[in-house]
Amino acid sequence: MSNDQKHPAPPVSHGVERLIERLRDEGVAEGRAGARKIIEEAEARAHWLLQQAEEEAELIRRSAVEAAERERRSCDQALRVASRDAVLSLKARLSQVFNRELDRRIESQMQxxxxxxxxxxxxxxxxxxxxxxxxxxxxxxxxxxxxxxxxxxxxxxxxxxxxxxxxxxxxxxxxxxxxxxxxxxxxxxxxxxxxxxxxxxxxxxxxxxxxxxxxxxxxxxxxxxxxxxx
Missing domain, CATH: 3.30.2320 (hypothetical protein PF0899 fold)
Structure with a gap:
């Protein structure tokens, strides 16, 4: 009896199944690796976007604070100028009243x-x-x-x-x-x-x-x- 008859070759279907299993395992591993990579990239992107948003929010906040401070200084300056002008106007009006009254009294006395x-x-x-x-x-x-x-x-x-x-x-x-x-x-x-x-x-x-x-x-x-x- 020959060796071929003593040890028959494994059926073809068994080899195909092993190949399919290996390909499946490799595909799953690659899929998981790809998914993990996608998740990592997404997380990195999200972290970057969050950092950018925080930086932009900080710039907006600082800009708003600076604008508010400029507005406050401008209002303070406007109030000081208005107050000074009001005082000068009042002094000028009082001086005019004083001069008119002095003129009137002197004219009356000189008559x-x-x-x-x-x-x-x-x-x-x-x-x-x-x-x-x-x-x-x-x-x-x-x-x-x-x-x-x-x-x-x-x-x-x-x-x-x-x-x-x-x-x-x-x-x-x-x-x-x-x-x-x-x-x-x-x-x-x-x-x-x-x-x-x-x-x-x-x-x-x-x-x-x-x-x-x-x-x-x-x-x-x-x-x-x-x-x-x-």
Whole structure:
């Protein structure tokens, strides 16, 4: 009996099954490896995307914080400027009110016949003390002081009133050493003293006196406003 008859060859189907099993195992292993690789890549991608999202969120947060800070500083600056402008505007308005009230009061006072007479006597007499004896003085008075229009309108009331006494007193004073009283071309409250030989005029009208008082009082008024309005 031959060897082939003693050991018969394994059937073909058994070898095929083993091949199929091996291929299946290899396929499963490759599939698992591929799946694992896909999962790892997906996890890496997800981690990267999460990191990118966190970085972008941090940039957005910082940008928002910086924008809010810029807005806050801008608002603070705008408030400071508005406050400063309001204070300056208030000071300017108070200064205007102060100046208008000062002008009004001085104009009213300079129209007083009593004050005008005192100014004439005091200024003319004092000016004569500093002038040469031969030098002539002209005191320019408002037109209404001479009362020509008042006389035409109501002669009796003028004769009884203080204006007449004032005019007579002025006429009497005009006889003093070189001092004459002249009617001005306008009715500006106050008076002017003109030194003929020197060509100098001393302006004591309401506007001139108001400017002198403003120059004297305005610094004190401003200091007062700085202490009250800050």
């Amino acid at each position: 007083s016949e009593t004050l005008l007479r005192e100014l004439i006597l005091a200024i003319a007499g004092r000016t004569r003390d500093y002038c040469e004896s031969a030098e002539r003085l002209e005191v320019l008075l408002p037109r209404h002081v001479f009362g020509l229009e008042d006389v035409r309108r109501d002669p009796e009331s003028v004769a009884r009133g203080e204006l007449t006494a004032l005019v007579r007193e002025l006429i009497g004073e005009s006889l003093r050493d070189g001092v004459s009283f002249v009617q001005s071309d306008d009715d500006t409250p106050g008076l002017r003293i003109h030194l003929n030989e020197r060509g100098v005029t001393i302006d004591l009208t309401d506007k001139s006196v108001a400017e002198l008082l403003k120059a004297h009082l305005q610094p004190r008024f401003s200091a007062l406003m700085d202490g009250i309005v800050k």
